[in-house]
Amino acid sequence: MSATTDREVLLSLKHVEISFDNGGKHKFKAVQDANFDIYKGETFALVGESGSGKTTIGRAIMRINELSDGEITFEGKRISGKLSKQEDTAVIRSIQMIFQDPAASLNERATIEYIISEGLYNFHLYKNEEDRLAKVDRALEEVGLLPEHKSRYPHEFSGGQRQRVGIARALIMEPKLVVADEPISALDVSIRAQVLNLMNKLKNEKSLTYLFIAHDLSVVRFIADRIAVIHLGRIVEIAETEELFAYPIHPYTISLLSAVPMPDPIIEKQREPIVYSETVQEKTGPDYAMREIRPEHYVYCTPEQAKAYAEALDK
């Protein structure tokens, strides 16, 4: 594991808060004070239970959800809030998204050719028709599909194939950062590995950076370099993958890890899930902040708790 401090920061979230209000009276904060950096070339995973706000963060980066506070910067430039048309185009081209549900994320009434060319059409990223078709063919081949699929419609494909169409559509824009919002959770178990391996292969070939949003820890352990654990809209722990699995510190992370099922009946029988409840530890307060407990391992806690965590780890 190399030191991450000297690496180039690609995307950075600073004090990001996202809230939804219905008519102004009731404000629901989906994400509060989220801070993290994503370094160039890494796979950064955002893990949490449903409703924890991980998809909301992903969508805020895609600028579908607006921030109510804080800012998001990409390559040092602010991308949240209002952007000029030029900046807008640049951001769309550099950040692309892979969606969760391959059954819902493709336009059923368009051919695969149109779906994959959509980004090319929008910014006229081709010299002529031949060039566009060649680009589509190449994109299809990269994800293991055939050029003959161009004239087909999405409903003719299996879930895994559709997800690969979604990947091809995102990657034809030659993005730098790809936000993958639970890209395999809607897929059949038998093809999850196929899509994950494809994503890894493409990452190496095109030197991409991934923000991988997931709830499945075994998948995250396989693909991610660093992990942020999010609970009820608040990031509670950030660490490198092996560090987090070896030394989980925050009670929520411990509880989350204890819930991972093991494919071994003997271990599985002895596994005792640790239930996390807010009475175990007060969740938030003025003293709370992200504190470095071990190198590159940050936990959301008070100074006293930080001391206690460090002492517990020394034993």
Place this chain on the structure above:
Amino acid sequence: MMEIQEENLFEFAEFDEKESEHIAAPRYSYWKSVWRTFIRSKVTVALTIFLIVLISFALIQPLYSGYDPLIAPNINKAENQYLPPSSEHIFGTDNIGNEVWDVVWAGARNSIIVSFVSTAIIMVLGILVGALWGFSKKMDKWMIEVYNVVANVPYLLLAMILSYVLGAGLGPLIFVMTCIDWIYVAYFIRTQVMIIRDREYNLASKCLGTRTFTMIQKNILPYLVSVIVTYISREIPALISYEVFLSYMGLGLGTNYASLGRTISQYKSFMTGYPHLFWIPVLVLAAIAISLYVVGQKLADATDPRTHR
């Protein structure tokens, strides 16, 4: 006994990964499937042919019949009046000696033209405004107020005032019939657009930087073909009936135009004495309206991809 060597027992079965991606099903085309579903039922095909013959006849026959509502050449020939249908006079003759056959088709022609043109205007305007309305939250705020006001204007009263102000004629009648109806279509389309606007594939298009107009054209309207065709199939016969109603009330076309509504209105006093005069135009109206409705409904079903096999 032969000694079994373990490494010979199994070998890797090879398979072509590319081949497994191949789709064997025949190519799908939306409009071809619509056509195949539509012609699957013989009744539908027969009714469609009947409808096409009926409408083309209504459009063409008056051009050659020489019928003019302002001229009554046989008004002084008593032997030519009130004749029942026969081989010589197919639908008989009326109180002023006109061929009912000519009168009915000339009326049907105007009614059909008015309803088709009005439907086209209503649908184009309604879909355009409705699609933008469904997309834009800003527009929704004030459009919904406009809708609330316009939808509560008493329609018949407005039709009466407009026909007095604008006079009787094809143009004013079409205006009267379209000036309110388009907002109902727009409202209907707005609701449909709102239902599918935030689906994930539309978010995906947004992330790819697709402009609203392209989204409407490629992501929204193709999904609405079926509901739009359903709406049209109800709108055309409804407007034919509405034209008849307005003309019957004296609000539609003037005396210098033939119209099914005016014809029925004129002949209604002969309902007991010469029932054929009243019933023939009514039956022609019913034949046109019902077959248009049924064929339209069948087409609407066929455009729904769930019915495609």
